[in-house]
Amino acid sequence: MKVVNILAGFALAAIPMALLAEVPRLPWGKPDLNGIWARPYVPDMSRSGRNQEGPGELPFTEAGRRNFTNYDPSKGDYTGFCLPFGLLRSMNSPDPVQFVQTEDHLALLYEQNSWFKVIKLDGKDHSIGQPLWFGNSVASWDGDTLVITTNEFNGKTRLDTLGHPHSDQMVTTERFTRLDENRLQYEVTINDPVYYTKPWTNKRIFLQQDAFELIEYSCEEYNVSVWEGRIKPPDYDNF
Numbered sequence: 001m002k003v004v005n006i007l008a009g010f011a012l013a014a015i016p017m018a019l020l021a022e023v024p025r026l027p028w029g030k031p032d033l034n035g036i037w038a039r040p041y042v043p044d045m046s047r048s049g050r051n052q053e054g055p056g057e058l059p060f061t062e063a064g065r066r067n068f069t070n071y072d073p074s075k076g077d078y079t080g081f082c083l084p085f086g087l088l089r090s091m092n093s094p095d096p097v098q099f100v101q102t103e104d105h106l107a108l109l110y111e112q113n114s115w116f117k118v119i120k121l122d123g124k125d126h127s128i129g130q131p132l133w134f135g136n137s138v139a140s141w142d143g144d145t146l147v148i149t150t151n152e153f154n155g156k157t158r159l160d161t162l163g164h165p166h167s168d169q170m171v172t173t174e175r176f177t178r179l180d181e182n183r184l185q186y187e188v189t190i191n192d193p194v195y196y197t198k199p200w201t202n203k204r205i206f207l208q209q210d211a212f213e214l215i216e217y218s219c220e221e222y223n224v225s226v227w228e229g230r231i232k233p234p235d236y237d238n239f
Helices: 002-006 062-069 087-091
Strands: 035-038 097-101 105-110 116-120 136-142 145-151 171-178 183-191 200-209
Touching (some): 087 171, 087 183, 116 136
Antiparallel strands (some): 097 105, 105 116
């Protein structure tokens, strides 16, 4: 345990196999992802910071650069208007997230707006055939790493607070790897041929928390800026 504590704030790097062998496991042998996880706030997925690693300058297509350059949240802020953040904006939030894992399912309970996403772990496509705010996810295990591939986004959200765009053609690949008793490595690859010329990846570390629980969160309550019209609904025709 002394080694684990020393590494609690490590820079993202290769993890010795001896440490990977210490991960908590469930009765059926898979790593135990259950718990409340504190996450680094990632307002800009291109940048690196404490417990996170971005790719640097993003590989925009011409359409992607134009979209990002013209983005002005003051003309319509969908998050301030209490619409769903979407998958990546939710994963980038500074609020904690709770994982509830069974042999067949993983539930992600976001404190942000009390949103949740439930994913079957059977590796099958359970698409309902329509675009969604959080997309359609297919999950399976690659050894001790849970891999979740998501598509069928509705294209109405942004990747991060800074406003990096994505289209409804985006496919994300998330990899969750339990490193030890305290840490979970999260890696997401963005593949969106409409706005980016090639896939790119962001990595970060989540830290398990024992000192607090999720609390109720309501965006609508006391949102005076919406009530008084200072925050406008987004113009999706020009999103």
